[in-house]
Amino acid sequence: MSKRAKLLHGLRNAHRALAAGFTTLRVMGHRGAGETELRDFIDAGLAAGPxxxxxxxxxTMTNGHGDLFYPPYTPRERWDTADGIEECRKLVRLQARAGADFIKVMASGGMSKGEQPSWPNYSIAELATIVETAHELDLRVAAHALSAEGIRRSLAAGVDSIEHGSYLDEEMAIEMAERGTFLVPTMSFNDWCQREGTLRGLTAQGVADLSEAHDRTLQAFSLAREAGVNVVMGTDSSGTLCPFGAHARELELYVRHGMSADEAITTATTNAASLLDRPDLGSLRTGAVGDVVVVEGNVLTDIGRLSRPSNIRHVVRAGRELSGYLRAVSEALDLQEPEHPTLAEGS
Structure with a gap:
């Protein structure tokens, strides 16, 4: 897919997310997708979006998570990967030059074909260089880390958030709480894969592996809450699995696994604003930017209302009421609401 086509898909996804009541999104990056351009396009008022x-x-390192998304014969660009301390330092600086709001690093393997989540990606020294360089540039660092070793190295390096964190243990949860490191559990990705993975191209073994990772993620979620770790909502949405507009399913899973609805909403508002280092977001108070979502019904007694865009009655972003515009665009382009099937058994 060309960069131009990716940008248009991104604009559609941004519309769906905003129509579902999400006025700010953290975008975890994909080479050549034009996401910084889309951000600037929206900020300039040329389109409505989060x-x-x-x-x-x-x-990512050579042969690391993200690099292994591509067949070995695929032509690569010079800075698709970074190996060693100096390349890691250089790539952070290049990303800052490219307009980064934060840095994402792959600190462990993942669930893609040809890799294992247990594989550590990057040494502590490499990760520490990434964190040091990013922090010097006032950029925070998010670490994809499923494995215990990937989490351990990420914490030792001083990252700001752990993404997924499936194999988090009690000792590391306590360390995260002490350091103020955020956890973004991304439960809904595994939930979608359990229900629809084989329909979206995953093998039966891949779905089974993701089911095991989901079980470990639930344990990590419990350990993190017991230790007092700040949890932030995130979905790992890709467009195919966890479609845009269905992000609030993540909050349903948090409530199913022990959070109150109020706590769950906090993960998507004040906690998320803290992770982004944006005190002007996530709350209604003097000096905040004025993002408001009005939902039909009481979400404190039925958190699932947030998952159905038809329940979103008003979306106000930075003081602008956008609901009429969003509905008109959805109708004109025949953008269907994302499906809202029942959560997977055991999710």
Whole structure:
């Protein structure tokens, strides 16, 4: 897919997210997708969309998570990967030059073909260089880390958030709480894969592996809450799995696994604003930007109301009421609401 086509898909996804009541999105980056351009396009008022906080593309090592998304014979660009301390430092600086709002690094393997989540990606020294360089540039660092070793190295390096964190243990949860490191559990990705993975091209073994990771994620979620870790909502939406506009399913899963509805909403508002280092977001108070979502019904007794865009009656972004515009565009382009099937058994 060309960069232009990716940008148009991104504009559609941004519309769906805003129509579902999400006025700010953290975008985890994909090389050549034009996400910084889309952010600037929206910020300039040329289209309506959520406020985008963007990592231009992920930092990964050769043969690491993200690099293994591509067949070995695929032509690559010079800075698709970074190996060693100096390349890691250079790539953070290049991303800052490209307009990064934060940095995303792959600190462990993942669930893609040809890799294992247990594989650590990057040494502590490499990760620490990424964090040090980013922090010097006032950029926060998010670490994709499923494995215990990937989480351990990320914490030792001083990252700001752990993404997924499936194999988090009690000791590391306590360390996260002490350091103020955020956890973004991304439960809904695994939930979608359990229900629809084989329909979207995953093998039966891949779905089974993701089911095991989901079970570990639930344990990590419980350990993090017990330790007092700040949890932030995130979905790992890709457009195919966890479609845009269905992000609030993540909050349903938090409530199913022990959070009150009020706590769950906090993960998507004040906690999220803290992770982004944006005190002007996530709350209604003097000096805040004025994002408001009006939902039909009481979400404190039925958090699932947030998952159905038809329940979103008003969306106000930075003081502008956009609901009429969003509905008109949806109808004109025949943009269907994302499906809202029942959560997977055991999710």
């Amino acid at each position: 406020r985008l906080v963007v990592a231009p593309w992920w930092i």
